[in-house]
Amino acid sequence: MRTLAVAVTLTAALTLFPGTAGAATEPNPGSVIGDTFELKHVETVAGEILAGPATGVSIAIVKPSPTGSRTTTYYFGEYQPGKRVGPDTQFEIGSETKVFTGALLELAVRNGLVSLDDPVSTFIPAPHHAPTFPGARAMTLRDLATHRSGLPDIPPGYNPKDEYTVEKLWEGLDNETLPTAPGATWLYSDWGFGLLGTILAEIFVPGQPEPQFAQAVRENLTGPLGMSATQIEERTENLAIPYAEIDESTDYWFNTAAMAGGGGLISNANDMATWAATTMGIGDSPLSQTLPNTLFPIADGKANTDMQMGMAWQLFSSPYSFAYKDGATNGCTTATYLVPESNWAVTILNNGNDAASDTVTERMGRQLMDQLSPRTGLGLGSSYTS
Template identity: 30%
Template sequence: MANEFNMRSAFLIFLLSILAITSSAQTRQQQKVDSVFKLVKTYFNAKNADALYNLAGDAFQKEFSINAFGDVATKQLFPLGQINDALLTSFVNNSLATYKVSFTNATMNVFISLDNKSKLENFLFKPYTDPTPDKTALVPTNNPMLTTMDKQVDTVARKYIQKANTVGLCIGIMKDGKTTIYKYGETKRGNARLPDGDTFFEIGSITKTFTATLLAYYVNDGQVKLTDPITKYLPDSVAVNQSLNGITLLNLINHTSGLPSVPDNLKESMTNPFNPYKDYTKQMMYAYLKTCRPITKPGEKYAYSNLGVGLLGAILQYVSGKTFGEMVNELITHPLVMLSTAQYLNPLFSPRFASVYDSSGRETLAWEFDVLAPCGALRSTVNDLLRYARVNMHPGADKLGSAIALTHQITFTKDVKIGLGWHIIPVNGINYYFHNGGTYGSSSFMAFNAEKNVAIVVLSNAYEPTDPVGAGILGKLVK
């Protein structure tokens, strides 16, 4: 315990947040984290445990009293000595910062993330170890390296797939009416099988765009309104919580509800920390909502919320009388002939599912979901997601096409630009509809621009984020 201390828990919940792409400047969120870290350094070197404690948010202070933290700081942290130098080494998903910190008596990795009030949410000390060297032998690929695009893709993909903790990577590009699939690595470490356009991956939060399409479908069908208060669809025992007043269905899908990223009682349901959402039920979600208080006033601030989209999905299930999987199949994947997109895979498809690997490159569990499935439960392939991208770029005049078109209408522009589920991001001055996804063993990226007639899908069976791959390729392909 002397060399490791986590202010929140031994298990960090990495939540996906909106990608902020800049050419050289820090993102706004990174600037906030750096500012807090500077205060951490000041108070740490002054051995002021109370001041450090006051930098922490409600979640931490709920778990640690000021006296308990002071005892840990005095006995375990301050003996490390003064903080001399610190270097930011990574900033995962625009959320979790890792600093290599040189103390007088040790070198440590310090992990920091902030809550919605810019207070410390995670604060973890671990002994620093040199990163595992990248792979030296070139990872196999089907990339023929013949065209300019081939070489541009390889330049970006190599930086990703040669990392020690990555295993497989499949990239689908649709440009000027032509589709190209690039395959790198393996579907399972050591099996020498390239992932292809029909390999199943977890797609994580790209699932939210499907949930958004379901919402838009039911809005156009007159079954719900974007302005409907959520209390209209909640049990009376939950709806009596006046703190929920003012939250609408629109707030849930564009992340302006004020609800937290995940409910505080999620951890209580975990039977396996590597499969965090599996046992979180609707009953537990309603129990949390009975007493919860939104962090911000609904509609005023963007704050990414898995809970919000999960709740929206539960409401749509109540309205339709169908499960999330049934809604997705009947309204989206079946009409679009997306035969390889679902929450649960047919056993015959299991051999096509890529094994998944954690941040250290160790094989881990694919996630399972209960009530929060609408925020991240779908599995899909590059081929299916390219088909999905194509209809998003050119939606038809039928009911599904009209629903998809509605998801593209901008609903919020403060700090981020977002429609229904889809975020709008700039790459080299060109706006793309975008979403990414991440679990403990998978990463995904999807973006498209109809005017440029370009779409890209990047799927990986490793935790390592694919945002740099997707954005990097777009930056080279489209000027």
């Protein structure tokens, strides 16, 4: 039988309230718990996630405070046998990598290196070319960043991912016939973001035989923000083992080559909280002036929904305004929700992914947002009060 363990840390020291943890969720030594209302909801969410294949969960909540913001970070379960999840535990974040790729695009636009409506073909070396659709306009960088390029989700010859070279990327484009016209419809595409990541890597770290996406992210985003745990995937000692079934581990994702911009990073809860806060404009970093631009709508989203697209972020206006991005690999699922009007965010990372896990993680993140975000008007818990 699995047992749950929760460690809670706050960026601002709070008083430990007695009786905040039930018998099933004993805090790890050194934990600091600041609010029983929030903890109750977080424990419920973690319990539901750990009922599936995941053995460990990290949950970070960013909330407003008189000094700007503070972050509560919860840790449950184990990331490797006998090793409890804690502040250093890393998870594969899969498609949440795309918001980092979107941020690189915003930096390139802000610095005058590209325009959103530059044709993709401008950045593909001859004799290769971007695919086209009969009678339609050319594919643009805006299309890649908003899933409206017409490219399918996965390119041919994608596996093994760590051997998908830039030459394979160009050859795949040469041989592709677009199923829809660029800009015409929303079609989720790892391929599009992998291509965008490779284009931006060449812009920020030019002249390399293979795209240096990891270096571009480190030098321009994670390094300046002190996000040392957010990196291109490697088998670090803190990386959670991925699980596809209960008690059945699976392969690591290792999307580390020319498609890395679509899903190649690993991270931890503290780093993802920093990223969420900076994206909402919180903090003194110059990036807190830049990253909020990735939340501006620049294209329509999926048909018959109220979704619009920022740069990788999915934007919604009902029942209140929020931004969303999730991630999934062979054996990890993640979800991040932002409520920028309230400077509130939640991110969930865990090491399980079966047929239901992606939906469960997404639903649990939305549940915490609805229950705890001050935008909902609940007026309860440390997610609301200062």
